[in-house]
Amino acid sequence: MNNESQTDHPETNGRSQLSDNMTDQNNHKTCRVLVTGATGQLGRSLAACCPPDFDYVGLTRQDLDLGDLSTLQTKLQAKIEAVQPSFILNTAAYTAVDQAESEVEQAWCVNGVAPGLVAAVAARYQIPILHYSTDYVFDGQKSDPYTEADPTNPLSVYGRSKLAGEYAVTAGNDLSLILRTSWVFSQYGHNFLKTMLRLGAERDTLAVVSDQVGAPTSAHWLAQTTYAMLRTLRDSQLPTQYAGLYHMTAGGHTSWHGYAQYLLTQAQEMGFELRVPIDQVLMQTSAQYPTPAARPLMGRLDTTRLQTAFGIEPEHWQTGVQDVLMRLQKCEF
Numbered sequence: 001m002n003n004e005s006q007t008d009h010p011e012t013n014g015r016s017q018l019s020d021n022m023t024d025q026n027n028h029k030t031c032r033v034l035v036t037g038a039t040g041q042l043g044r045s046l047a048a049c050c051p052p053d054f055d056y057v058g059l060t061r062q063d064l065d066l067g068d069l070s071t072l073q074t075k076l077q078a079k080i081e082a083v084q085p086s087f088i089l090n091t092a093a094y095t096a097v098d099q100a101e102s103e104v105e106q107a108w109c110v111n112g113v114a115p116g117l118v119a120a121v122a123a124r125y126q127i128p129i130l131h132y133s134t135d136y137v138f139d140g141q142k143s144d145p146y147t148e149a150d151p152t153n154p155l156s157v158y159g160r161s162k163l164a165g166e167y168a169v170t171a172g173n174d175l176s177l178i179l180r181t182s183w184v185f186s187q188y189g190h191n192f193l194k195t196m197l198r199l200g201a202e203r204d205t206l207a208v209v210s211d212q213v214g215a216p217t218s219a220h221w222l223a224q225t226t227y228a229m230l231r232t233l234r235d236s237q238l239p240t241q242y243a244g245l246y247h248m249t250a251g252g253h254t255s256w257h258g259y260a261q262y263l264l265t266q267a268q269e270m271g272f273e274l275r276v277p278i279d280q281v282l283m284q285t286s287a288q289y290p291t292p293a294a295r296p297l298m299g300r301l302d303t304t305r306l307q308t309a310f311g312i313e314p315e316h317w318q319t320g321v322q323d324v325l326m327r328l329q330k331c332e333f
């Protein structure tokens, strides 16, 4: 599906008229997913790659405002009764990491408190919730990739609010899955990849942070992987065995500088109009580029648990970059 139809009909991918008894070619009952954050990178990717055995129903901020705790539960309850979803995917979040330092209350409400209420309402209907979180729950002091068992220690308001959201969702719903990801990019919205393409077209030189390491993760891969996980949950006799915390990032790792160099080199080869020569993409340290919110220097996440439980092999981050560049070139957004 293309972006236009998503924008025109934010609540549906056009398949929401299917009856609950409808089946796909493999005789699977069509499984309806209710998705918050329908206008975000992940929300839109989940709509765009919704497979035939799923039925996507997206909720925008206008449909369900996670910043308004007084109406949240009643509104969500009404949506659940109208849509009758099999799963709820909470992709909505306050994601402005630096701004969160000065909008603490808003970030805390949307990321820390509201997800718990969403999870608790879902639990009343025995609906599992998949809730997305972040590598920013860690302080980045470890040298190896973080596992789900590692202690958290967020450095920012955003990280602390997302960690509070993890606890709230887990407490509110026994069927919840918390999915921590990192450095999300796509053809949609605002992200590092699109910022680099814009700046690379405008400037003769760029300085990019080289001492923060992580895995740039494509929202398209996150969406496809989410549907694969939902299939496992749908087909399982014991879906509760899958509840818990998972790290869900692309394979490989790099620094922001390595990421910028790679994506700009690829973009140049694909014919994007760029002004900056690759050798003028310069390294700088986090100390040279101070931001209101501190970021972990090492944000790599170990995805073994995801691979073992769901049989999922993460795609390499460079594959995701190539894919998004191709989509941008073909104006698939």
Ligand SMILES: NC(=O)c1ccc[n+]([C@@H]2O[C@H](COP(=O)([O-])OP(=O)(O)OC[C@H]3O[C@@H](n4cnc5c(N)ncnc54)[C@H](OP(=O)(O)O)[C@@H]3O)[C@@H](O)[C@H]2O)c1
Pocket (backbone or CB within 6 Å): 036, 037, 038, 039, 040, 041, 042, 043, 060, 061, 064, 065, 066, 067, 068, 090, 091, 092, 093, 094, 095, 110, 132, 133, 134, 135, 162, 181, 182, 183, 184, 185, 189, 190
């Ligand atoms: N982006 C990253 O690099 C990154 C990294 C690690 C983890 N994550 C996590 O991954 C998930 C998906 O991120 P994303 O990149 O898709 O985020 P995004 O593109 O910034 O989208 C955020 C979505 O949340 C919605 N939202 C914000 N405040 C809301 C509110 N008060 N009520 C209802 N909806 C609200 C936004 O709606 P509007 O369009 O109306 O603002 C938008 O649809 C989030 O949980 C995020 O924390 C993201």
